[in-house]
Amino acid sequence: MKISLSDIRDEGLHIHAQMSPGWLDNIPELKTGEDYTRLASGIDVDLVVTKALREVTVLGNLAFSIEAPCSRCLETVRLDIKPEIRLMLSPADKVKDVDDVDHETYRGDGVDLDDYLRGLIAVSLPVKVVCGEDCKGLCPKCGANLNRETCGCEKEWQDPRFAVLKKLKI
Numbered sequence: 001m002k003i004s005l006s007d008i009r010d011e012g013l014h015i016h017a018q019m020s021p022g023w024l025d026n027i028p029e030l031k032t033g034e035d036y037t038r039l040a041s042g043i044d045v046d047l048v049v050t051k052a053l054r055e056v057t058v059l060g061n062l063a064f065s066i067e068a069p070c071s072r073c074l075e076t077v078r079l080d081i082k083p084e085i086r087l088m089l090s091p092a093d094k095v096k097d098v099d100d101v102d103h104e105t106y107r108g109d110g111v112d113l114d115d116y117l118r119g120l121i122a123v124s125l126p127v128k129v130v131c132g133e134d135c136k137g138l139c140p141k142c143g144a145n146l147n148r149e150t151c152g153c154e155k156e157w158q159d160p161r162f163a164v165l166k167k168l169k170i
C-alpha cells in the first residue's frame with residue numbers, strides 16, 4: 001500500500017481497502033492455511049494519513065478473522081482481530097523517538113505501508129487460542145471432548161498433549 005505524500009490534504013487522506021490473503025507474504029502459513037491457524041477473511045484496512053510539516057501520522061485499524069484449533073479441545077475457533085494502527089513516519093534524514101507509537105522513516109514523496117501493516121498482523125496473532133475460558137478440553141485418557149460428553153475414565157492427571165497425540169494417530 002503506497003501513499004504519495006502530495007495526495008495528503010489538510011483534512012487528511014482516508015484510505016479504506018481490503019487486502020487479499022496473497023498480500024500476506026510474511027506469514028506464509030496464514031496465507032496458505034497449511035498451518036493450524038488460517039486466515040478466514042480478507043484483511044480490512046481503514047486508516048487516515050495526516051501530515052504536519054514533514055511528519056506523517058497514520059492512525060486507524062486493521063480487521064481480519066482467523067480460524068485456529070482450541071488448544072484444549074481442538075474444536076475450530078473463529079477469532080476477529082482488530083489491531084490498532086499508530087504509526088509516525090519522519091523523513092529519513094530526521095529521525096526522532098516518540099513514545100508509544102511505532103516509528104518509521106520515509107524517503108522522497110512515497111510512503112510504503114506494506115511492511116508495517118504485515119508486521120502488525122504478525123504480532124497481533126494470538127499465541128494460544130481457547131474456545132472459551134470454561135473449555136473443559138479433552139479427556140487425557142480417551143480423548144473424549146468433555147464439553148460435549150462425559151466419559152467413564154478415572155480422573156487421574158496426565159499431560160493432555162499425550163491424549164491429543166493419541167487421537168491424531170487413529
Ligand SMILES: [Zn+2]
Pocket residue numbers: 070071072073074075130131132135136137
Ligand atoms: Zn475448547
Ligand SMILES: [Zn+2]
Pocket residue numbers: 139140141142143144151152153
Ligand atoms: Zn475419558
